[in-house]
Every structure is written in structure tokens, then in C-alpha cells.
Amino acid sequence: MFLLIDRLSKNFETKDGTLVVLKDITMEIEQGEFICAVGASGSGKSTLLRQIAGLDMPTTGEVRIDGQRVNGPGPDRGMVFQHYTLYPWMTVQENTEFGLKLQGIPKNARREKASYYLNVVGLAKFARSLPKELSGGMKQRVAIARALTSEPKVLLMDEPFGALDIHTKESMHEFMLDLWQRTNLTVFMITHDVEEAVFLSNRIYALGARPGTVRKEITIKLPERMHHVKRHPIFHDYRDELMELLRSHGQEALAAAA
Amino acid sequence: MSLSSNVTPSPPSSKSGFDVFWRLAEDIPKPLQTTLMVASIGLPFFLWWLVTTFGTVDPKFLPSPGDVANAFGRLWSTGELLKDIVASLWRVGVGFLLAALFSIPVGVLMGSFPSIRALLEPLFGLMRYMPAPAFIPLLILYLGIGEEPKIMLIFIGVFFFNSLMVMDTVKFVPKDLIEATYTLGGNRLQTLLQVIFPYVLPGILDACRINLAAAWQLVIVSELIAATEGLGRRISVAGRFLKTDEIFVGLIVIGVIGLAFDLFFQYLLRMSCQWANQKR
Numbered sequence: 001m002f003l004l005i006d007r008l009s010k011n012f013e014t015k016d017g018t019l020v021v022l023k024d025i026t027m028e029i030e031q032g033e034f035i036c037a038v039g040a041s042g043s044g045k046s047t048l049l050r051q052i053a054g055l056d057m058p059t060t061g062e063v064r065i066d067g068q069r070v071n072g073p074g075p076d077r078g079m080v081f082q083h084y085t086l087y088p089w090m091t092v093q094e095n096t097e098f099g100l101k102l103q104g105i106p107k108n109a110r111r112e113k114a115s116y117y118l119n120v121v122g123l124a125k126f127a128r129s130l131p132k133e134l135s136g137g138m139k140q141r142v143a144i145a146r147a148l149t150s151e152p153k154v155l156l157m158d159e160p161f162g163a164l165d166i167h168t169k170e171s172m173h174e175f176m177l178d179l180w181q182r183t184n185l186t187v188f189m190i191t192h193d194v195e196e197a198v199f200l201s202n203r204i205y206a207l208g209a210r211p212g213t214v215r216k217e218i219t220i221k222l223p224e225r226m227h228h229v230k231r232h233p234i235f236h237d238y239r240d241e242l243m244e245l246l247r248s249h250g251q252e253a254l255a256a257a258a
Numbered sequence: 259m260s261l262s263s264n265v266t267p268s269p270p271s272s273k274s275g276f277d278v279f280w281r282l283a284e285d286i287p288k289p290l291q292t293t294l295m296v297a298s299i300g301l302p303f304f305l306w307w308l309v310t311t312f313g314t315v316d317p318k319f320l321p322s323p324g325d326v327a328n329a330f331g332r333l334w335s336t337g338e339l340l341k342d343i344v345a346s347l348w349r350v351g352v353g354f355l356l357a358a359l360f361s362i363p364v365g366v367l368m369g370s371f372p373s374i375r376a377l378l379e380p381l382f383g384l385m386r387y388m389p390a391p392a393f394i395p396l397l398i399l400y401l402g403i404g405e406e407p408k409i410m411l412i413f414i415g416v417f418f419f420n421s422l423m424v425m426d427t428v429k430f431v432p433k434d435l436i437e438a439t440y441t442l443g444g445n446r447l448q449t450l451l452q453v454i455f456p457y458v459l460p461g462i463l464d465a466c467r468i469n470l471a472a473a474w475q476l477v478i479v480s481e482l483i484a485a486t487e488g489l490g491r492r493i494s495v496a497g498r499f500l501k502t503d504e505i506f507v508g509l510i511v512i513g514v515i516g517l518a519f520d521l522f523f524q525y526l527l528r529m530s531c532q533w534a535n536q537k538r
Contacts, residue, residue, distance in 0.1 A: 023444040055437050075443035089456050089533040099442035130533050150442065
């Protein structure tokens with residue numbers, strides 16, 4: 001198993017007692033998969049991603065990547081955040097190189113690699129621009145290039161297109177699919193956008209809320225991954241199934257909260 | 259009722275001068291802005307000239323602009339004024355640099371590490387509310403009446419404020435930016451030096467700009483009390499001999515130098531942190 005999330009639970013201590021955010025999550029992900037974890041708010045999906053990234057440690061259970069237990073953050077799990085996290089004082093090129101610089105890679109090697117990945121995301125000609133000169137979609141593409149430059153085993157994405165307008169979002173979806181197919185990347189993405197998940201992933205984990213649990217695992221088989229597949233009946237079936245799963249969970253959560 | 263009959267052009271009053279002047283948080287036309295800015299300095303100056311030329315004010319109370327210009331020429335030609343300026347600038351320079359040298363790292367550490375913040379913030383918060391001039395008797399007692407108490411006064415007046423202001427800018431570094439650095443393989447020291455510090459640099463420069471104004475006030479205060487030269491000393495001596503024109507020279511020179519400091523820091527900020535330039 002390439003990326004293993006093994007019976008992971010996460011509790012937070014609050015002043016009202018222990019809050020169980022994630023309960024007994026198990027996921028098995030193979031190399032080269034595009035996985036989406038879909039959940040409504042309260043499903044703990046961001047918390048889950050933080051455990052994989054190593055920004056936070058699970059209460060029980062563990063995350064293993066390529067057989068190794070995750071003990072902290074590292075460049076083998078590149079991360080793209082929902083909010084723009086480019087360094088505003090660095091050019092696009094410097095941003096893309098920065099991970100390698102932190103890892104002590106010599107200047108020429110990191111410049112070459114950063115240029116390569118800027119080319120992959122189609123932003124080579126913006127290498128000398130500052131982040132504030134880029135659109136939202138371009139910023140996220142730089143963030144992806146920055147993560148890829150370290151050649152991570154898995155790319156973690158925290159609702160990376162959530163802040164983008166609908167048209168930019170759609171073109172980013174096509175960009176991601178293209179990137180995934182070209183690079184044999186393993187992607188683990190969390191989102192609340194059901195259509196986004198169905199369109200992008202080959203497998204989806206639907207999360208229930210309060211506490212976050214894996215409600216269902218769905219393998220997505222679409223006839224093609226083009227924009228117009230969103231009108232295909234199979235696409236609708238997947239979407240409706242997931243919507244139903246998330247909706248019933250929302251109601252359960254409401255009932256539980258009452 | 260047809261829709262079009264309800265469509266009215268925007269109210270004509272929006273074009274009136276009144277509306278342009280009272281625009282809320284919106285740009286005003288450039289010529290109006292320039293006019294107002296010139297009037298800001300020019301109008302009080304004109305009134306001053308008007309009162310002293312056509313009024314019946316005793317020049318011992320209010321010298322005319324001409325008198326002040328003459329006094330300036332007199333003090334400048336003897337070299338006294340330059341000596342005073344240099345003395346004051348030296349004190350403020352040393353005192354402020356020392357304060358900045360210590361307060362910037364301390365502020366960055368306080369903003370970055372909750373432990374250091376807990377250790378220092380209560381003390382600094384208390385010290386901040388003790389007006390620096392209130393330390394003058396103690397400083398004279400401890401350090402005599404030479405340069406040391408004056409420099410120390412500036413240090414006390416700047417250090418605590420600057421530390422706390424730097425701390426605040428560091429506290430607002432987005433957590434995502436720090437975590438992104440960890441996921442790229444950065445350790446804590448790299449994150450502090452290569453991410454947090456450059457991110458807060460504009461904020462630090464701005465804090466320094468504001469606190470330099472305080473340092474400049476304190477140097478004058480310290481010289482009013484005990485000094486052999488300096489702009490504050492010049493004013494205090496002029497006051498003793500009722501040389502109101504020299505008091506005015508002192509005040510204007512102090513103001514102009516202070517404004518020059520401010521503009522210098524604004525320039526520094528624009529040059530060193532172009533990424534942070536926002537349209538204001």
C-alpha cells in the first residue's frame with residue numbers, strides 16, 4: 001500500500017470536554033491514484049489532511065507513506081492550501097524554487113527543476129512576476145508547481161479551487177486532470193464540491209460528519225474525462241448518490257446537535 | 259407602468275463641489291488634492307503673515323515670518339544652529355538605533371514564540387504606560403547629566419513601544435504561510451529567518467517610522483532640561499531671553515527634520531518592499 005491511513009482517530013480537547021473529530025478512518029491509496037475525500041463542513045476533512053501532511057498528529061492510528069510512518073511535515077507530501085500561500089516578496093521563480101532552497105539544493109539544480117515545473121503548469125513566462133500580479137488560478141498553479149518541484153510521493157490538496165470563480169475552477173479541473181495523466185502523480189484532495197470530486201478522481205471517500213467517518217468508498221468509472229462528461233447520465237448518478245450521502249449526514253448531524 | 263419611465267439619471271448633485279469634497283473613502287480629483295495639500299501649509303503661514311503685518315501683535319509674542327527668517331540666517335551663519343542640529347541628531351540617532359537593534363529581535367521573538375510573549379508582554383505592557391520623561395530624574399541620578407541619560411531616555415521611550423508593535427506585526431503572519439513552509443521541508447529556524455522575517459519587514463519599518471517620531475520628541479524634551487547644545491536647548495535658552503524668533507526657528511527646524519525622517523522611512527519602505535506596496 002502506497003499511502004495508508006490506518007484506523008486514524010483525532011480528538012480535540014475543548015472546554016466542554018473531548019470532541020471527536022475523526023473516528024476510525026481507514027483509507028488505502030495506490031500509487032498514481034487521484035483520490036477525493038468529500039464531506040460537508042464538520043466532517044473533519046481538513047483535519048484529516050493535516051494528519052497526512054504531518055502538521056498535526058493523530059490521537060490514535062497512523063499514516064504511512066511508502067511504508068514509512070508520518071511523524072511531521074515534509075516535502076515528500078507536497079501540499080496546496082485553499083488560501084494563497086505564495087511568498088509575496090518572491091517572484092514566481094523564487095517561490096517555485098523555495099522548497100529546494102530549504103532542502104539545501106544548489107542554485108543551478110533548483111533553478112533548472114523549478115523552470116521545468118513552471119513549464120509543466122504553463123507559467124514559464126511569468127517566472128519573474130510577483131504573486132500579486134497573478135490571477136487566483138495562476139497563483140494556485142504556482143503553488144502546485146512549488147509542491148511538485150520537491151517531487152513528492154503524494155500531492156495533498158485542501159480545497160484548492162474553493163476560492164476560484166466557476167470558470168477558472170473548470171479550467172483548473174481540466175488542468176489537474178491533464179497534469180495527473182502526464183505525470184503519474186498521486187493526488188489526495190479534499191473538497192465539499194461533489195461535481196469536482198466526481199470529475200477529477202478515480203476513487204472517492206464520502207465522509208460522514210460529527211464525528212468524521214468514512215461513510216462510503218466509491219470507484220468512479222467515467223466513459224471519458226472531458227468537460228461534457230458532466231452531462232452524461234453516469235456522471236449524474238455518481239453525483240446524486242454522493243449528494244444523497246452528504247445530505248443524510250447533514251440531517252444526522254443536525255439531529256445529533258439538537 | 260413601463261420600466262423605462264422609472265429610470266432616472268444619477269442625481270445631478272453628485273457632480274457638485276460639495277459632493278466631491280465630502281467623498282467618503284474615495285479618491286478625489288488630483289488638482290483638488292494638490293490645492294488642499296498646498297493650503298494645508300500655505301494657509302496657516304498666510305494667516306501668520308497677515309496677523310504680524312497688519313495686526314498689532316507685540317513681536318515679542320509673535321514674530322513675523324521675516325523676523326524668523328532673519329533669526330534663522332543669524333543662527334545659521336554663526337554655525338550655532340548647525341551645531342545644535344548635529345547634537346540633537348546624534349542623540350536621536352544613537353538612542354533610536356540602540357532601541358531598534360534590541361526591540362526588533364525581541365519583538366520578532368515575542369510574536370513568534372508564545373512562551374517569550376508570556377514572559378515579556380506583561381512587563382512591557384506596564385513599562386509602556388510609564389511616560390519616558392518621568393524617568394528623567396532617575397536617569398540623572400543614575401547616569402549624571404552627560405549624553406548617557408539622554409540616550410537612555412530615548413531608548414526607554416522607544417524600546418517597549420517598538421517591541422510590542424513589532425510583536426503585533428509578527429502575530430499576524432498567516433499560519434498557512436508558515437505551514438506551507440514546513441510542508442516544503444523548512445525547519446523552524448529557516449521559517450523564522452526566511453519567511454516570517456521578510457514577511458514582517460514592512461511592518462517593522464512602519465513601526466520604526468512611528469517610533470522615530472517619539473524618539474525625536476524625547477530628544478528635545480531631554481535637552482530642555484539639561485544640555486549645553488541641541489535644538490531643545492536652543493529653544494529653552496531663547497525662551498529665557500525672550501527671543502521668540504529663535505524659538506520659532508527651533509520649532510520649525512524640529513518639525514522639518516521630523517518630517518524628513520518620516521519621508522525617508524516611507525521611501526525606504528517603498529524601495530525595499532515593493533511587493534507590499536498597496537494603492538492607498
